[in-house]
Amino acid sequence: MVVGEEVTRFLVQRLALGALVVVFASALTFFFVNLAPGGPASVMRFDVTAEQREALIKAMGLDRPVPQRYVEWLGAALHGDLGSSLLTNEPVATRIGDRLPNTLALAGSALLISIVAGIPMGVVQALRRGRAIDHVFSLISAVGLAVPVFWLGIVLILVFAVSLHVLPSAGVTSAASDTLADRLAHLVLPAVALATTILPTVVRFTRSSTIEALHEDYIRTATSKGLAPWTVVTRHALRNALIPVVSAIGALVPRLLGGTVVTEAVFGWPGMGRLALEAAQGRDYPLVTGLTVVVAAIAVCASLVVDLAYTRIDPRVRLS
């Protein structure tokens, strides 16, 4: 099984490299966030005296040097302990674990919307280049790129929750009824808002790479063989056009996770993005570091999945 060995060696190498990336990200974050101006929210408040501040800093162990604290943190982290949140005293892993599924559901839905809507839009644009529909979709992507998520979010709430009363305004479930349908209804608006952060990029990549593919010799050959235009596009053009799109989508995952910070705040969505904002504002050093580690791990995995997907789409690509 030569292929199996090849895949295994590739995976081991990439995972080892990924682990190094994650450790590097944790060190960078730990030092930056600890050296940033300000301090934990419990001491950076108006109504705390100097004496209380000293006691709290000591109790949190923040009177010790940053390198020493990082080494201790790393040692514990390698044993699976990401430390305790300074804001709540709960384990960082628990706090992230509570929120991760919500963010994955939100970001996953937004990614799905972007792919399901974005790729057909881009293909249609490429096939109808210069026509009205091309201009309409270009305009939609341009607006999508220009409109900030918080603005779109609040407009969606006002239209669909306040005026039309068809969808809930915020939260992940209604207090009264926690059903799958209720959860999906709560997911619609934030997922659509978040999708706009990456949808235009997916559309543009698909459009340009499809246009490029349509100019290739093999398309002319396929067309002259008498294949139906639909078959030419889906079997020949799209397959090649998707290669750059897949890599673009992999690169969009971190942007998508960044977009959750604002989207989750607007829609009261209890995910990691909001947790990250609270952690950063409250200078919850262990929580900020823990969140960065998790996001870095997700980004590493996403790029790994993209590389594996390449081999499926493009047989010329070899794992090495």
Added chain:
Amino acid sequence: MLGPCTYVRLSALVLVATLVLSACTGASQPAGSNAPSAQGGPVAGGTVTIPIGADPTLNPWSPNAFVESLFINRAIFDGITKPGKDLAPAPDLAESWTTAPDGLSWTFKLRSGVKWSDGQPFSADDVAFTFNDVVLKPDLGAQNRASYAAVKSVTVVDPNTVRFDLSRKFAALPSFLAYNAGIIPKHVLSADPLKTTSFNKGVPVSTGPFKVEKYTSGQSVSLLRNENYFGPKPYLDKVVFTVVPDPNTQIAQALSGDITIMILDNKAAVDRVKSASGLVVASRPLVQYYWLALNQTDPRFTDVKVRQAFVHAIDRQAIIKSVELGYGSIANSPITPALAAYYDPSLASKYPYDMQKAKDLLAQAGWKPGADGVLQKDGKPFQFTMDVGQRGVLEPVNALIQQDLKKIGVIVDLNTMEWNAYIQKDVVRREYTATVNWWTYPSDPDVFPYYHSSAAGKGFNIPGYQDPKLDDLLVQGQSASDLESRKAVYKQLQAYTSETLPYLFLWYPQEIDVLSSSLKGVPELGLRDAMHYIGEWWLAKK
């Protein structure tokens, strides 16, 4: 990424614009639609939903219990006293209290037969535990512990009586005990009073009219009636606090009927909310004032004429009109109109907006206009930096003050900072020249912690103003035990601070509350204070 404030302000603009549009389609009733919906007395039943900005910490003494925690903590925990509807201290867990003839101790007679929400009996031991083992322990850094600097210890006299022994006279103690000073259970928290997660972020044991049913992080905290509550049975079945960080989403939720009562932080939306059907808008007094602190280590600001000139030069009425939409009044002392028994209204017109007067006072202090119109003294222009913390209305207020001072030839540079970093620079390190902020304090005129010279530099005396005469008035106020003599001292203190301006007093804000027209029985207090009376709230049947 945009800073949170930019984003809040931008979305506020969008909100107002879109609200105007949707007002055309909505079935809006005439303003002031709080027509009597139900005749007769209160009825039991129903759920009230209140938005909060972040996950609360359900322990009034935790240093991580921020403003969003106050709502729930005041509904579930009882203090020894609570703020009365006139804001004077009223009985809560204590039935009555007296001070010793020498003023060096207070004795509180506690209610008998009070039980915790888990059925255990409440007693004087819980009060002694809360203070001796939590608040007065320096290494725990309990929130508000600075308020009890005069308390030596709490002694259990008998199971229903406690005595607070003091190192100096402290007439305001019963008022301070009404302010975020809930009593916590010894039998649950003796191991770790401030960091027990199952309590702070779970289902705490409490004595108030409601108790926690469920805490869902990032989403909501629901309360049920506490069947063991000593007082009258509350009318509401349930109170749900939903965590909604974005203030504009909170407004949208109120408009769609998902929220029963909330504080309208974004006052720009008040007209739209007023025109919405089923919602009522109410303005409430606050024990709060905005100030401009001029660092007294800067010799330019130690001259009282300069401070007085600045107050004349700042158009405070214009600030109230533009950033508070008129919901506020001019401040000239630390005692707010909400403390009606003490407030001296005659000072309100002491510093009219008067640029000429300001210029004259500055000229008397040696500041004369140079060729470019900028004031100069000893060849140096009058120029300084004001640090601006990104929170609430501070950014527009600073811009207005900058413009006003420019008109009299004083150049102000604004240095806008993220809130947490701002606190470190201006409050912790006191490395600032001038800054605007506000104080909210217990419902009592004892403002010792914010003005006494012992609090300069490290305590709450932000400008670092030190004045033996003011110190003397502050101590007299703490020593005067009866209401009339306290009133007399604090009248003098208001006159003296308005003359000497330790802080430049700006305005007393009012709170705007938005409530469903079916919600009744909410006292006319700021919403956080009204939480002490949640047992009296009720919902009219529609």
